[in-house]
Amino acid sequence: MGTVKLGVLFSGGKDSSLALLKSIEREEVVCLISILSKNSESYMFHTPNIHLTQMQADSMGIPLIQKETEGIESIELSDLRDAVEKARDVYGIEGIVSGAIESVYQAERIQRICHRLDLFCFNPLWKKNQEELLQELVANRFKIIISGIFAYPLNESWLGREIDRKVIDELIIIKQKYGISPSGEGGEIETTTLDASFFKKRIEVVEYEIEYERNAGVFLIEKARLVEK
């Protein structure tokens, strides 16, 4: 067990949740950092239900630093740097964890920010096989729903589905047939974590809305609450 104080970049979806689990298992996580992008085309930070990160952080009992960004490429990176700097100053973080898997674009930029701020940078999911990543989520009993789909042949029926072995099997078949990434790092799928071993309470969706048009859609959580486990 290490003793590095970490801030975990947290979007509320499966990748950052799994990176968070690996961080909690090995180091001390002192805060989460979420970037709320107003630009739905953001390279770095776009995800549906990003507003839910506060409730997720509350359920874990870990403080959250949220930072809004307009989502313009150059500015969103300086916004991320500001948020990381705040985490260093307020919570004394010594390093950052990201859920980057494949994107050298994303990894390089986070590495540069950490280097400039003299912080460690960890990417525990780096190059991880996407099918194994999904299996690991199920094995660790995460409750994660699909909250965005952005590629053919995914359709409205996928929105709100919980990731389980059946969903993984179906995604693998779709990957073989259509070449889309099963874990969705290419942006084909977005996810929202509702429960995990490190959640003290689970999140229950009370109201939601589905927006869908031609193989692109989102499952927007409009009202949720924390429930005892």
Add this chain to the structure above:
Amino acid sequence: MILIVDMNDKRYPLASLEFVQTIFYITSKIEISHSVHYSEMNLEIAIAYERIILSGNGLKDGGFRTHLKDFQWMEKYERPILGICAGMQAIGLVFGSSLAKCEEFGMMDIRTIKKNPLFSLAFAAYELHTHAVNPSEYFEPLALSENCIQAIKHKERDIYGVLFHPEVRNREIIEKFLQI
């Protein structure tokens, strides 16, 4: 059998997932692969393996540089060795080279300057380092970026070092190393 030497400081176990596990994903599909931390390494362990790969490590982690005694097995191990980034630096230091500041992050253009079994021509590679190797007379440079030497080979042995990360982009370099 392949041995991957973990170059990360033991205080940062998350880094092993990023720099060791990523090599494992490639080698374990081809041959049985094990890993060991550099501080636990010796010649007796080394000779049980046909090839050895020294991993990279995090930007802020230069811990191995003050533990070069842990790498003395390389002087007597006679089979192929590949050092990646920090691994290349360790190879260089053990055989009398020095380090020089050279920061590169992200994708860079690499140019091959000497024929070798691992790569050829020009290609783009992923970089993550603050120092490069100034090779001693034991080595010949194999490739360059616009900033520093990117790959070296020991003149008399199958010991290679690459400063870039072939486990991130250009994984076939690792696959070719397994065929040397």
